[in-house]
Structures are given as C-alpha cells and as structure tokens.
Amino acid sequence: MFLKIPHSKSLQHMLPIFSILKKNTVALFLIVLVSCTSKAQDTTLIPVDQLVGKKLPELFGNEYFLRIEAHEAFCQMQQHALKDSIKLYVASSYRGFEHQKKLWNKKFKKALDEGLSQEQALARCMEFSAIPGTSRHHWGTEVDLIDIYRPVLEKPLEQKEFAAGGNFEKLYQWLQLHANEYGFYAIYDNNPERKGFHFEPWHYSFLPLASKFHVEYLKVDLKTQLMQCEIAGCELFTDEFLNQYVADYVMHPNVINGTHQLFLPQSIVSPVSLSK
Numbered sequence: 001m002f003l004k005i006p007h008s009k010s011l012q013h014m015l016p017i018f019s020i021l022k023k024n025t026v027a028l029f030l031i032v033l034v035s036c037t038s039k040a041q042d043t044t045l046i047p048v049d050q051l052v053g054k055k056l057p058e059l060f061g062n063e064y065f066l067r068i069e070a071h072e073a074f075c076q077m078q079q080h081a082l083k084d085s086i087k088l089y090v091a092s093s094y095r096g097f098e099h100q101k102k103l104w105n106k107k108f109k110k111a112l113d114e115g116l117s118q119e120q121a122l123a124r125c126m127e128f129s130a131i132p133g134t135s136r137h138h139w140g141t142e143v144d145l146i147d148i149y150r151p152v153l154e155k156p157l158e159q160k161e162f163a164a165g166g167n168f169e170k171l172y173q174w175l176q177l178h179a180n181e182y183g184f185y186a187i188y189d190n191n192p193e194r195k196g197f198h199f200e201p202w203h204y205s206f207l208p209l210a211s212k213f214h215v216e217y218l219k220v221d222l223k224t225q226l227m228q229c230e231i232a233g234c235e236l237f238t239d240e241f242l243n244q245y246v247a248d249y250v251m252h253p254n255v256i257n258g259t260h261q262l263f264l265p266q267s268i269v270s271p272v273s274l275s276k
C-alpha cells in the first residue's frame with residue numbers, strides 16, 4: 001500500500017548494476033516489482049483502501065450513497081415502510097476516511113476544550129464515533145435512519161428519540177420488525193453483553209455485504225493505515241490499545257467467530273457476490 005517507488009535515476013545511482021541497463025528496462029523492472037509486491041501485501045478480497053475509506057467505491061442512491069446491493073435492498077424496504085406510513089430517510093450512509101477524520105477531530109477538540117484530558121477525549125469520542133479508517137460507514141453498507149414523516153429535530157440521532165414516547169418510537173418498532181427481511185441488521189444493539197460503541201438504534205448494517213467486508217477488514221494492518229494521518233489522539237494508539245479496540249469495537253459480540261454467518265439466514269448470505 002505504502003510502497004515508496006524510487007525514481008529510476010536515483011535507483012541507478014544507488015545500485016551500480018542498473019547503470020548498465022537502459023532506462024526503459026529499469027522502468028519495466030520497477031513495474032513488475034511493484035505489482036508483485038502489492039499482490040503479496042494485500043491479501044484482502046476487497047481492496048484495503050476501500051475497506052478503510054481511502055478510495056471511493058461505486059455508489060448508488062437518492063440523497064444517500066450505498067453499494068448497489070444495499071441500495072436496491074434499501075429501496076424495497078423504503079417502499080414497504082411507506083405503506084406503513086413511515087418515510088425512511090438516510091441521515092448518513094457512505095463516509096470516506098477524510099470525512100470521518102473531520103468529524104472525529106472536531107469532536108476530539110470539543111472534548112479537549114471542555115477540559116478533558118487526551119485519554120478522556122479519546123474515550124468520549126469512542127462512545128459513538130469510530131476512529132477514521134475503522135468506521136463501517138466506509139464500506140457503503142451502513143445507514144443511519146430517521147423517519148421524515150415525523151417532526152424535524154435539530155439532533156435526530158439521539159437514543160431518547162427512538163425510545164418509548166420519542167419522535168422515532170414508531171420507526172424503531174418498525175425496523176425491529178421488518179429491517180431483517182431486507183438484510184439490514186441493528187448491529188450496535190442494546191445487548192448489555194456487547195462492548196464497543198454505545199447503543200445506536202438508528203444504525204443498520206446491510207449484512208449480506210457487510211459480513212464479508214468485516215471478515216476482510218480483520219486482515220488489514222490497522223497501524224499502517226492510521227500512521228501519519230493527523231488523527232486527533234493518535235499518539236494514544238499503541239499496539240495494546242489498537243488490539244483492544246479491534247476486539248471490542250470491530251469484533252463486537254454479536255459477531256460470531258469473526259463473521260456474521262450464524263447471525264444471518266443462509267439464504268440472505270449466499271446470493272451476494274463480491275467479485276467487483
């Protein structure tokens with residue numbers, strides 16, 4: 001991923017053997033060298049830069065951005081919800097690395113401005129926000145949902161709005177009943193056994209795709225991906241911290257043996273291809 005490609009002239013200078021080769025021969029050699037090395041480093045079925053939000057995949061949607069399979073399933077779910085007088089609206093879908101970093105750094109600064117220590121600011125951010133490069137919103141499979149038949153709120157994504165008597169109580173009940181029919185699952189649920197992010201009743205994951213992304217994501221060398229990225233608090237990202245973060249926030253307990261396989265009916269998992 002981060003292979004530094006030396007300029008052919010400087011390589012000639014460093015290694016005398018290259019000085020007897022013609023310039024274009026050196027260039028050809030370098031191309032072969034780079035492509036072989038890249039293959040050896042990236043063992044994921046989905047390119048690492050897409051898994052960490054650094055490269056935009058092909059996305060679809062109306063006022064939102066999802067991979068095609070998630071988009072089509074969402075449209076069907078939206079039609080069903082309309083019949084039940086709920087107008088599903090995606091408050092957030094795909095977010096790239098830079099977008100996530102902007103949100104993260106802003107939150108981190110706010111916490112520091114309130115007088116929190118670096119460690120406390122990190123803990124505050126991690127209540128609801130993923131470290132840039134680790135958000136499932138990078139995958140184009142995640143949605144944060146509200147119902148726009150309900151009154152507009154300044155801060156719609158609050159737990160209390162999805163609870164009894166809240167603005168989105170009906171939406172919450174409906175999603176609990178029907179989202180799974182379309183492949184969408186509430187992964188940051190209110191199971192007290194679950195570690196990681198707090199309960200997010202608005203966040204749904206399109207697991208027919210995301211469960212496969214998740215497996216691939218676990219192969220990513222996170223430290224390399226987060227290095228030199230100007231992420232607030234990154235000086236606290238020790239190996240120990242990152243291992244614990246992955247265990248609690250990425251491998252959370254509603255994932256069984258590193259996959260969502262047992263969490264899903266096989267009929268939903270199998271038809272989706274990740275070949276592109």
Ligand SMILES: [Zn+2]
Nearest residue numbers: 142143144203
């Ligand atoms: Zn979300």
